[in-house]
Amino acid sequence: MRENYDFDAIELEWQKKWSDNHLFQVETNPDRKKYYVLEMFPYPSGDPHMGHVKNYVIGDVVARYFTRQGFNVLHPMGYDSFGLPAENAAIKNNIHPSIWTHDKIDKMRKVLKRIGISYDWRREVITCEPEYYKFTQWFFLQFYKNHLAYKKAGQVNWCPSCSTVLANEQVVEGNCERCGTPVIRKMLSQWYLKITKYAEALLNDIDTLGEWPERVLTMQRNWIGRSEGAYIDFSISGLNKPIRVFTTRPDTIFGVTFFVLAPEHPLVDELVAGTSYQDKVKKFREKISRKSDINRMSETLDKEGIYIGKEILNPLNGEEIPIWIADYVLLEYGTGAVMAVPAHDERDYQFAVKYNLPIRQVIQPLQSDSNEKCYAGSGLMVNSGDFSGLPSEDGKRKIISYIEKEGIGKGAVSYRLRDWLISRQRYWGAPIPIVYCDRCGEVPVPEKDLPVLLPQNVDFQPGGPSPLARCAEFVNTVCPICGEPAKRETDTMDTFMCSSWYFLRYCSPWTDQEPFKRKDVDYWMPVNQYIGGVEHAILHLLYSRFFIKVLKDLKIINFSEPFINLFAQGMVTKGGVKMSKSKGNVVSPREIIQKYGADTIRVFILFAGPPELDMEWSDRGVEGAHRFLNRVWRTVTEVIRCEEDQQVEPNQERMKALERMIHRTILKVDTDIRERFHFNTAISSLMELMNEIIDSQRIFSEKGIHPQEKEILFEAAKTLVSLLNPFVPHLTEELWRALGESSFLSVSEWMTHDEEKLVENQVEIVIQINGKVRSKVTVPAGTDEKDVLQFALKDERVQTWMDQKALVKHIFVPDKLLNLVVR
Known part of the structure; x- marks a missing residue:
């Protein structure tokens, strides 16, 4: 065993042993239960940073844990290497995107291997390689x-x-x-x-x-944005085709006071052709083209529009209303046309106020004291012809029936989602x-x-x-x-086309005749645990879900969703902002590894806080993590080297306490990894176990360590090393061998706790006198009522409160409470 914690030598040695023994390589095996762990693969557009490390270390803990639980664990890695991030970086540095991208892939791969991530590297996927994008084109x-x-x-x-x-x-x-x-x-x-x-x-x-x-x-x-409502056709004199709108509030149609088209609507040109409004529309369109969809749809930004000199007919009351074009209506959403009801829609209201357009209430709030100028809720229909007096929900149904009967519209479901x-x-x-x-x-x-x-x-x-x-x-x-x-x-x-199916390719990346082997995908998919940033909640995740549904309909696969569970990790920040080259706050993993080692980085990232939250980089925190690992090394080596003394009596109480701590820690770490992803609290409980080992060894050593005490210390040290392994794989492999084990700890069976050994052998009984707490006594767990009463009556504080009083009766709750009733 090495004299000192030489992290560099230890980490490189164990990484080589894992590789030489193909420790993390897996094959399709229907006889074994599978577990597919996947982190979102990176854009290789720049050098790796601590944000990458956090994502992949989280996934590695999960992969290592389930491997030791006996699962056949697929844990692959690849690179999302096409697209704007890599191309923009290449352009900026005047290097061909292929050269730039592959250089960054090499750097990322080296860092991931040096951190000890348990990938099956044979399955590496690079989306800019022809053998991959051939199948993107095929899809x-x-x-x-x-x-x-x-x-x-x-x-x-x-x-x-x-x-x-x-x-x-x-x-x-x-x-x-x-x-x-x-x-x-x-x-x-x-x-x-x-x-x-x-x-x-x-x-x-x-x-x-x-x-x-x-x-x-x-x-x-919200992005899919399902809405129930109706399509309603409005007509323009002299125009043979109606203009259709979609509305979720057909009950407000009698409140329409103006009509709005998207500036890009194809009918606008026809409506203004040859009129004095033609140039105005052209200039307005040029102005609006510089606005983003987000700003145009904002509820708070000022709305802009112009009247185009035409009127349209409301099909329910025959009223002619002016047609405007406005920035807040988009061609891609709905039909590109809106029946504006300013009394009951906030954006219509803002627009009407700005341009002094009529506002007509047609829904009366149920609460008579409501004085909202723009009321968007339900109520009673008013000023609505034959529909007046109806509750708005009834009004919706009756108006839909009416327009369907008259052939001027139909009930419908609409979505915010665009192709x-x-x-x-x-x-x-x-x-x-x-x-x-x-x-x-x-x-x-x-x-x-x-x-x-x-x-x-x-x-x-x-x-x-x-x-x-x-x-x-x-x-x-x-x-x-x-x-x-x-x-x-x-x-x-x-x-995103490339990243919508890459997780399928990992299942059988060697085939060149098809994107994957069906038997492999049937076995490995869907992904059991997916890990990545919340910034991909809409783009990548939604597109991947869509891709899978199409492939299932085409009978290429047999499942409907790609990812069973999703964990969204927080960012790594420095100075309160996300690490980026532009801000000059990037911390290089390679420099930290060189100074402190990979295991130190892993512990710091996992211990810094709940992984779903952002974590602030701290040099002092890294130093603290390194001190912890050095302390683990010293603690375990001191246990290994401590000498036995058969002449002393073993401290049974302390041995029992250490045994309880062992099994309590096994349960805690297991629960924190499997159910909660609370890696920080799992590591904290391992720190407590280490402190208990240190204290126990000190107490045992005061009189000499009995062989039974050495045995329980050894068990505690092995428990510490075994449970720490998913977080700190290199150091623990080294200590595992030092503790006399010959197998790889990374693939050894996960420890299980013994419920019976969690039971405390001492309990504290609360002693009440006439319902008020007066003392407490410590007794062996399970002590019967008669003996607890005797302990209580001998207690000095109880005797003081009972002075010259008679015990009338007592109430006993086993292992918890004894209430003495006295007079």
Whole structure:
């Protein structure tokens, strides 16, 4: 055994032994119960930092715990290596994205291996490699063939700096989430996936998920945004087609005082053509194009609009009302048209007040003392023709029946969710496998011709329609149907396409003929425990759920949800803000490992607080974690080296106390890992066990350590080392061998507690006199009523209170209380 805690030598030695013995490699085995642990794979756009380490160390604790519980544990790693993060970093540093990305992957891999994460490294997946994105393209073709992928022109979010389209979820407070540039609206022809077809399934199946953070479920429910209401058709004189609106409040239709179209609505041009409003509309549209969807839909920001010189007919009361265009109505949401009821909708109210438009109450609050200027609740319908006097809920149903009977609308369910826009006008992504032929039109690339390779020799600087459009070698091809010259699609796929199925590829990453082997996916999936940041609550998690539902419908898989349980870890901060290069507050894992070792980093991260909360980096905290590990080393080695003395009497009471602490700690650590993810409290309980070992050894040593005392100290030391192992794998492997074990601790059987040994052998009985606490006595657990009474009557404080008084009766609660009634 080494004399000192040489963390560097210990960690490197055990990592080599794990690798040489293939300790964490697993295979599909239907005879064994499986457990799939997965952390969200990283963007290799920069050097690894402590935020990465926290995520992967949390997952490693779970993987190591379930391995020792006897499960066949799949714990893989890969890299989400396409997309804007890597490409922007490459552009900034004037390095080809492939070179930049692979350099960062190498650095990330080295850090993860040096920290001792228990990955099956054979299963590593890199999404920018042709053997992976070949199947991303294959999945696109399955969507396309089943009418779930389509191309259309529409208003999109455009980042002028990144020169690409952004999904709504990638726009944060009106700015690009990657570079912070204000986003503008632009009309482009783009590729979409029909996620809206699965809106109901995505919403309903939220209730089938296991342990997910409630805030994530709420965010998904709100993003899907199911609304029950009605479509109602309004008509314009001289226009042959009606304008349809969706409303959740058909009971308020008699309160419509103006009508609003999205500025981008295609009918606007027709309505203002040749009128004095045409130029005004054009200028207003240009102004609104610089606003983000988030700002336009804000409940608090000022609303803007203009009247376009036309009126529309309310189909229920025949009233003509003015048509406006306004920033708070978006073409992509609902129908791009709104019947404005300012008395009962806050945004309509703000707009009406600003532009001095009429406000008409048609819902009377049930509470007569309500004086809200804009009342959005239920009540009695008023000023509503034949429907007046009805409760608003009844009114909704009757108005829907009326419009259906008259053929001017219908009851309906609508969703906030929009189809998933996957086109990116960037270089670093999986090419979309479509070609365009003058004779055959839009043609999918045959599956046998996949992958459509991303060319390396490309000017990847953003600009123009797409970097790939400037590469003639890539663009020019032949039609797979007629053989005539054709052009390739030059947009690449959103990187979320790659991350929506990577967890399936881990199950059998070696196959090159299909994305995975069905038998492997049937065994390993779904993921038992998924771990990652809450920032992916909408984008990645929702898209992955959608992907799985499509694959199930196509009979490619047999399950409906990808992740059973989800844990969202907090960030690592320094100076109160998230670590980032731009803020200059990044702490390099490599430097800390070099100074203190991997086990120290692991303990500090896991002990700093509940893992779901943000943790502040602390140099003093790291030093404290290192001192703790040195103390573990000294404690265990002193137990190993202590000498026995058979001539002394063993301290039975202290031995029993240490035994109880052993089993209490086993139960505590087991519960904290399995049920709570409370790694900090688990480590705290191990610190208490260590202190108990130290105190017990000191007490035993005062008279010499009996062999029985040495035995219980040894058991306690082995318990400390065994339970600490998922958190501190290297040091504990070393100490495990020093304690005489020959097996790998990382795959040894997890300890179980003995309920009988948790029972205290001493209990404290409260002594009351006439119902008031007067004393306490300590007796052996299970002492009978007669003996407890004798102990109590001999107690000096009890005798003082009973002076010259007679005992009338007593009330006894075993192991807890004795009440003496005296007069």
